[in-house]
Amino acid sequence: MNLTIWLVILTVAIALLFDLVNGFHDAANSIATIVSTRVLSPRYAVLWAAFFNFAAMFFFPPRVADTIAKMVHITAGEKAFIYVVLTGLLGAIVWDLLTWWWGLPTSSSHALIGGFAGAGIAHGGWGAVNWRNLEKTVQFIPLAPLIGFIMGFTIMVLVFWTFKRVRPASVDTVFRKLQFCSAAMYSLGHGANDAQKTMGIIVALLIAAGLLPDDVKLSMAHPKTLWIILSCQTAMALGTALGGWRIVRTMGMKIAKLKPVGGFCAETAGAFTLFLASHSGIPVSTTHTITGAIIGVGATTKLSGIKWGVATRIVWAWIITIPFSAIVAAGAFYVVRWLHPGI
Secondary structure (H helix, E strand, O other), X not given: OOHHHHHHHXXXXXXXXXXXXXXXXXXXXXXXXXXXXOOOOHHHHHHHHHHHXXXXXXXXXXXXXXXXXXXXXXXXXXXXXXXXHHHHHHHHHHHHHXXXXXOOOOOHHHHHHHHHHHHHHHHHXXXXXXXXXXXXXXXXXXXXXXXXXXXXXXXXXXXXXXXXXXXXXXXXXXXXXXXXXXXXXXXXXXXXXXXXXXXXXXXXXXXXXXXXXXXXXXXXXXXXXXXXXXXXXXXXXXXXXXXXXXXXXXXXXXXXXXXXXXXXXXXXXXXXXXXXXXXXXXXXXXXXXXXXXXXXXXXXXXXXXXXXXXHHHHHHHHHHHHHHHHHHHHHHHHHHHXXXXXX
């Protein structure tokens, strides 16, 4: 086995590690509301979310993966692009682990996109990036939480009007059961959008190594791409099963206190937004989406019930994610080039 193949194997392993970290980091997005409303304990909530994260591959075509694979203009068979993918992943993982330690629900998706773009620019300049695909992603940095907010607010108001004459205890009982469905839907959306980002990275890697053609299409019916889908969905599910309690506390307990009815509305709003984005092939932040939905639900009672100090810290973390991960990835690529001047 030559050095290139070993490098590809190493990079695929790191990509799957990123997927695992992504699931671990973003487990809070899937379970924060159902845990904070005490419908499920964290242990059972992560298992519920992990199952539906994995099942997402049977419901959504890999359109997001295609967007990510084409984020940087890859030249088939050029070994330097293998290092672009590798260092892009490293930039994303470093940022993910730092924000996990700080308890900040930042976007693993934007860390990956920033890392991939930063490494691409370090190698080929500004023209290496497919700016149209990056622009779609950047546009949804404010749009994803805004859509989540509007949907969360609207669904919560509709539920209020529908159940206004029903006893609170009865409403609580009904929505404790319905939250199982809303959490499952949200986890489907999370698995569909987030796992596909790593699929796109692996496809870009294999094209760069000359192991897949430029026009390859991910499909479960294609033997050469089936393993990519299965491995990414499995890594995402395992990462979610490991959980991330630090971020669960921020998402479900520090932004706004939710009851089961609020948890249902937030999860349903988040699921709707993710379904729409995944169908359109737009890589969005599941973190942004559920945060906006939670704030939208909290705003239906009183804005003072929202912990705006926590929300402000989260927004600042969102803003710096893409540039920070891009800088880390670019720095890693320059180190590789210094060690290996031929690339």
